[in-house]
Amino acid sequence: MPTIEQRAYQLKVKDMRSKWKGSQELREKLAASGGEETSEDREPILDGFAPDYDLRLFREAQALAAIKIEEELGDIHTDKGTRFVVMGKYMMEVWYQSPYPGDACRVPRLFVCEYCLNHHTSATGAHRHRAKCVWRHPPGDEVYRKDNLSVWQVDGRKHKQYCQQLCLLAKFFLDHKTLYYDVEPFLFYVMTCADEEGCHVVGYFSKEKNSFLNYNVSCILTLPPYQRQGYGRLLIDFSYLLTKVEGKVGSPETPLSDLGLISYRSYWKEALLRRLCSAPGPTLCIRDLSKDLAIASSDIVSTLQERGLMKYWKGKHIVLKKQEVLEEVSRRCERARCVEASCLRWSPPAAPAPPR
Template identity: 50%
Template structure:
């Protein structure tokens, strides 16, 4: 490869600049005059460059300064548009390569809540005011996955268990982010009594958060999920059911039956009802005995009996007869449903399932937390 040779015009311009710069010699009297000028205008933030550099360099500096001021003022006008003083709402967030419209307000600190757009690091979830700050942070951030133990990995899919007591700031940022898309969420800063199970998809850049669910370390009512969210950019891809399936896998490992904490969000309720329906249809399709007991079904699936009963009622498959509940199993309806589901699942990424073989988790680790 040959070295680049400057053109004639470039050489002439370089000679003129060097000539102008060499003529701007700084004398002792000039420096003394600059000091006196600085003392007389000590509060002036404008740099005092007269007599210190050439006119050419001074103009280069002032032009660059003007461009920087224009860029900064544009960012401020774009991101500091104030809403009503009594109701701040962040309208958009930028996280990774995605720009998302928010659904609800979230109690970020006031100086951030007043912004129309917020920038988040997709790995540590730190929130920032401007794209410039976000770009600088991305070059320095060393995080590439959530700050917890990886308890499940299958292909590019992983689940990390994050203790709210050990990684308080990350979990608080995760809750603030979730509130932008959940109406009923009330937990923001008191994260120490909770565990957070963060699901990620990995690529060459790192592990990208696709969703999470939280649960109490010691739940009196045996809730296996306190809050659950699939990030909007990953919705309708099957991740919601994967999160639900994983929560019940943990309950099964603990030899417990679990249920999500109420109230559920609208999307959460739809996802759970769909999950319970698939679970029941699969069970009825495989089960050949004439009698089916709700208690046995609950123990086998780790789904609370009340959730199974409500699902059967919504499907019209439960009847109260002679003092007991009877499940009405229509073999044709069940068979048609299973065939339709399997046909839909062929080659579909949204029909993936959690494989218990890849779980690396021991219950009771946080008994004293």
């Protein structure tokens, strides 16, 4: 119920409006001119159309809205296309352009829901959506959980719209990303970090359901706010964990982005040198090493050659154990974050039946 002061103020405004008769002279003048007149500052002449109270209230709201819009757009360049993506509490500057439909590809600042990934062109629309959105984690099955870190398997055929929105978001940060709408042949593994509000998307990788070239990753991305924190390595480690469970040997689909290539080379180097530190005996077979780590032989050989750990001597390839390199890797491995196979709740999808 309104208070006594509020009720008195309401009656006062109502009385002011009831006494207002309008400006007959202004209405006749506009009717004769056939249009609306404007003042020197190009504002329509509003005197005489509403009570002074309503007119003052409108102009105050108009001024506050103009100040707010100016503050929101003050740090945005005037170039065409999206410059920033607002997702949850983060505002990320985009690296490339993404073909969002309609006006979404032309607004300077795009708002994306961090749970369902629906996009909005204004802060007001995003705020209203956030109040109504019931999602708190990606769709699909949770196949991995350790502490507050989870990985969700999302089928591109069952959750087509979510996967399409995920691909469009990834295009802002991947130059070689060309797939946006044909998501049905892929599985998406979305990594999230949970708190009291919900599961926030950290990154993801996609994988073909049936890859004839044994690609275990088609596209991989860690969102900018979570980069350089070890999440990219966790995504790569998780992809190879799935490959091990499948009993296969895998490799990422090329071409990789610049950051993706750096992350993969770092992961291969640490995994190989950790295995070399624990390898018994004087001999080592690349084929056995590939089977143990689920890494393709070509990736193993290229990594060893890049680090100067493989030499061709007397008709044989020899892997060298350099003490300083092994000590460096042992120190890094102590700080590296790895996925635990015991936390995985996943089984390989059944292969499709051959045609008759």
